[in-house]
Amino acid sequence: MPANEKIRFENVAKSFIVRDPKQKGATQSFTAVKDLSFTVKEGEFITLVGPSGCGKSTLLDLISGLSSPSSGRICMDGKEITGPGLDRGIVFQQYALFPWKTARGNIEFGLEAKGIPKHERKELAEHFLSLVGLSAFANRYPHELSGGMKQRVAIARSLAFNPDVLLMDEPFAALDAQTRETLQSELLRIWQKTKKTIIFITHGIDEAVYLGERVVVLTPGPGTVKKIVDIPLKHRLEDADIRSHPEFVKARHEVWNLLHELEYQGAYI
Amino acid sequence: MENVKAVPAALQTKRIKINFPLNLRKLFKQSIVLVLLALVWEFAPLTGFADPAFLPPFTDVIQALWNLILSGELFHHFAASMVRSLSGFALALVIAIPLGLTIGWYPLARELLNPVMELFRNTAALALLPVFMLILGIGETSKIAIVLFACTWPILLNTIAAVGNVDPLLIKSARSMNISSFKLFVKVILPASVPTIFTGIRMAGTGAILVLIAAEMVGAKEGLGYLITYSQYNFEIPEMFAGILTIALLGLIINQGLSMMERKLSKWKQQVNG
16 A cells, blocks of 8 residues: 555445336346546545536445445555544535534534534634634524535534545535635635545536546446546646636646547447 | 704604504504404394304403303313313323334334324324223223323324434434434434424324313313303303303413424524514
């Protein structure tokens, strides 16, 4: 195992039993992901991009340990992942905040799960609320917060119990364009500050290129890695309009091509 | 200063409006129809629209109610009904909520028991009153039992539904933090279920009064239901109406109390019109 390797996928496949549409009552096997092999480096920001149906969410369930692969294995720090753990924090697209808890209460929930004593929880929650700029909203319930604020709380909740790896499942997909851009740069800032390994799943090419040091391009049917693209951008936060940078445009175009090759093939059939 | 003197009439009326406290106007809006209804009740028998023997004027009813209060008779019946309905209701809470949580938590139990529960829920509790009386006698036990029976189903079925309908994403989110099944239940399933369980509790509260009064009308020596039938037999019609008014009031108090508790317990929920 190389020294800076954090997560390794070894020939991971996952199939489900689904209803057979042709025969009533019959079932068939459906393969969501197949032959999946790649590694994530320690402290790396890696984005996974692919069309819908390429098994992105299946992949996230596998890393988080909520389900286990049908074959192959996923290792973290050299040890096979067998179940969920607080060494990984998940941020979901739909926030998944507990509606009966305030912003602070939601953050404290993860801390409680970790077994942190009560008096320390409050302090930590305050710290992470201020990290995402929501100190003034500590006592608000989720329904009193905007979508962007909810997602900040969710990010703070996952960061608070100090996981090694942050898993993000299309976290900004439900937000409006401006809020999304703000949160993207904020996430980069948080990443630089906390040095977490981040696995970020998205279907947005721009988002994948802007955030990721590397972009894993997935193809559907069944989902597998098509190519991993290195993004050589260095000053994402310093450059106000990095999206017009030639390097960005080039990388974006490469990812675009990889994702659309399939469609062209389809056009000839 | 000149300008102040020249305030137009329209603005002056506006000032008068402001002088009326907002809650006073609200009170007026809420009570005006009730007051009108009472007036119709008062004058219908007096003007000959209704037979005063069967519909005595409202003031006669209030007079009868006042006399019943003064003699202590009303409180006696009220207390008897209260004890019965509250005992049955409380027993139903203690039995149905834990049972519902358990059944809701285990899918197999839910599948097995659902048909039975649907059958019982749709059996009118009053249809079983003769059975309860045969087995438990005509004393307190059968009345508390029938209230218990009537209250159990809405609470039980709502609790089961509540547990089954917890947002799977919340469960997934909590599971990903590696918490135990017990903690998941206490910290996620339970709080998420509270609003739906409360809907069942409120339904049960209404049902408790309804069933009890009917049971008291059939066979009892005290209670508001007994007061009503007894007054009717003796042709004390104002007393009968006084009993009916008390029941309406009792139902209102129970429902308001439960609503208040519900609001307190689910204040995190988004108010549709707030």
